[in-house]
Amino acid sequence: MPITTSDVSEYLRKVAEVLAENKEYLTELDSAIGDADHGINMDRGFQNVLRKLPAVEDKDIGTILKTAGMALVSSVGGASGPLYGTAFMQAGMAAAGKRELAAEDLLAILEAALKGVLMRGRANLGDKTMVDALTPAIDAMREALENGADLTEALDKATAAAEEGMKATIPLIAKKGRASYLGERSIGHQDPGATSSYLLIRTMAEMAHAKQA
């Protein structure tokens, strides 16, 4: 069953819900090694996405994603704004004109999003950033699809890999962002960006399950 424009809109609404629920958790993680605003920023960003959504819901998936990206850049205020904003805008370019997505299309879109994040933030794997959750998740998804898994299964694999990647940030020294100024003191804390990335992937998997049921 392909992913439709209304699935994408619903996904954005779900993410907004999940981030609202996790607002304090993310902020708490950020207060340990950053500037204690990641949860608040992500919540504000997606609330803004919700406001912009109704105007483009009948448009193609590319437009919806680009609009979400623009909404994030213009409202988040912290580093996650340009990073997630670029991710969604690149994803939107990859989905331009499409009204339906197959599993492979979603993979291509996620790859484009990750490329956007790397281009914007110039982080490497192991720098203790959102890249540490996104990269393994997309790798796992690609591998699962290549081995004949369906979308739900592939997203489950991606979620598991993202979670693992997120947890693996705990012992790392931050190399990017405000946390990098802490040096060794950043060890022992889970990266809030990797955490929100994990939540975004997990929400995708949850939706796939709900749709299958």
Next chain:
Amino acid sequence: MIALVLVSHSRQLAEGVRELAAQMTGGQPVPIFAAGGTDEGTIGTSLDKIMQALDQALEAGEAAVILADLGSAVMTAQMAVEFLPPEAQQRVRLADAPFVEGAISAAATAAGGGDLTAVVEAARQAGALAKLYEESAPPASAEPPAADEAVAQTEVTIVNPTGLHARPAASFVQAATGFQAEITVENLSKGRPPANAKSVMAVLGQATAEQGERIRITARGPDAQAAVEALRALVESGFGELEEATGTPQAAPAQPDAEPTEAAQPGQTLRGIPAAEGIAIAPAWQFAVARPRVEKRRIAEPEAEIARLREAIARAKQALEKLQADVARDDAEAARIFEFQRTVLDDPAILAALEESIRREAINAEAAVEEVFGEWQARFRAMESPLLRLRAADIEDVSLRLLRELSGEEAAVALPDEPVILIARDLTPSDIAQIDMARIKAICTAGGGATSHVAILSRTRGLPAVVGLGEAILAVPTGTPLAVDGGRGLVVVEPSAEVIEGYRRRAERRERLRSIALQTREAAAETTDGHRVMVAANIGGVESAREAVAMGAEGVGLLRTEFLYLDRETLPDEEEQVAIYRAIAEVMGQRPVIVRTMDVGGDKPLPAIEQPPDKNPALGVRAIRLSRLYPDLFLTQLRAILRAAPGHNLQIMFPLITTLDEVRWAKAMVAEAKAALAAEGLACADDLPLGIMIETPAAAMKAEELAHEVDFFSIGSNDLTQYTMASDRENEHLRDLLTPLDPAVIRLIARTIEAGHAASIPVGLCGEMAGNRLAVPLLLGLGLDEFSMTAQSIPLTRQLIRALSQEEARSIAARVLSLTTAQEVESYLRNIAAEVETRLEAGR
């Protein structure tokens, strides 16, 4: 000039670094814009703020360099650049540099005229330098120069008291940047290694020097010799500080509040207050009234000398009256300047002092005038009220006039044959009356504000003018080439060929637009989608009514009647007023003429009646308030208007309304006047439309209620701005606050128009704003029905309206209403105006 954009997580940091960097520009107008914090003012970055700062920077400079403090600032700035059109992207670079040092270094290089690459490079290297002088720098190991390379070197002692530090260092670097040669500077007295003379960070880091210390300047490259000589001269001149410190004592008392004067450098841009739009390129010409030489003489017959003095005073008074009447024909506002001068000549204290000094000391009248007036001038200069301090200049003017009358000398003002740009400390209407304005291409003054009489007169004559330029403009020698941009308030001293070319192109463009506009003078002020508005003139007499018709005014949106009251000892009677209103109405034919009842009092006191002095004239008894205090005066004016109306299209407007009660009272007075005229059997108009000015926030807030009382509204944007922004129109320190483009003023205007339309009455606007090219699209979009302005502005305004669609204007207005600062509004509207003018020029 390269502009800078400073992006920080913190609003305060961005602002603070902006201030710091601005200090390094040595008075050069490097445009620096701060974009700090989120839209809510919290810590973070705002895409919107960055984009706005970029827009402004690209508008103000030929290119822009961005400096950002931390990760998200960098990333958000990158995205902002990506959102620019490709042409604009070419003109922007993001500098990979430390925020504070980078900004300082970039500002200094930009001030020296460095190009985009040079400024980015300066910012980038600031980081390396910051590290360099922590470690001990390598000793001065001057590499042997290549054989074909010119090398020049000199040693010089620092003579200025502050030494080679902040500001002098900046001007040193600025001067060095202008040369191709590689230049170093080293402090020999302290034995420090040479520093790159083109980097302010390097100079400040390792080459600072105190007064009395010796420095060595070394240059390598084609212009090495010239560079060394220029820098040496700069150091020897004490970086301009010396003249400031040792200013001639004779000159000092004459201008006690003179700011330090720095001689303007070639290519330097002086920034003042934009007073009248337009561009001019011509040589400077310093206007200074020659002061007759006064010799103190003993006289034998004091009484004869006193008689001579009295005659001179009488002649001076006559001359003043004539001048006042002449100027009043053009500009009633400006003519009131003479009022004070006349009171000085009538002042018994001054007269007594003059006579006594002649009698007691047996000296000639000229010497007595110098003595007594000098004393009074000093007294006024020492006063606390700035308004009174300004009067010192009037006293000086009066004493000159008296001296001239006594000596019988004419004030000869010999203008050169070629057209010039007139420069003066300030100009009184009497100065202006002496000058053949046909030979003047622009006016620049050291003092004055945007609403000063120089500004008003220049606008009426269509001359570009910049005021408030400070002492620097007075240091420009006569004959120096200048380029003036009145709309931006800029004066370029000895402009380069490039600058001249740029100014010339803009001047030609303006001229083309104007001629397009004049050709279509008869066309209606109608948008491309058929929305019709009215373009009318503000006038102050019969002469200006003729000019209004010549410029294609569809009516008079504001007839100022003050000229009837201000220049005279007696009040105008009813017959006199009827004659004048009729004369104006006849010039205007069937076009509507809105007569504003007397807007006098406050800062325009009536000589003919006793008025308690207002401590704060703008907030005192003026306009309708004075009418209520003197109902007979008001009634006479109403009767005159009503009697002049039959056969013409006159309307009555009441100024400075703040309450409903005032409107009801004024209407009752009109009814009373009509009844009286009917009883006397005099013909009068029966159904004259009655309107009010919306020029106080109080009236704008009650526009809904007021709209039910009257037939039309006219927004007085000048006063509405002054009262909304709580800023005196005459105070030059508040000029940034005093803009009708502030969102607060715009919202009040929007509200007024909406309320008027809800009650089905037309709404006009009769301030400077109506003819302002930036404001016209906005006002059109807000739904304004009538634009009333100086006649000179009519053709272009009509053209602007004809190039826009109502739909487009509405969306412009909607966007403006969502903006939060005057700067944002201005930068947005500037882009719109440029776009519309390009469209106009493209010949459609």
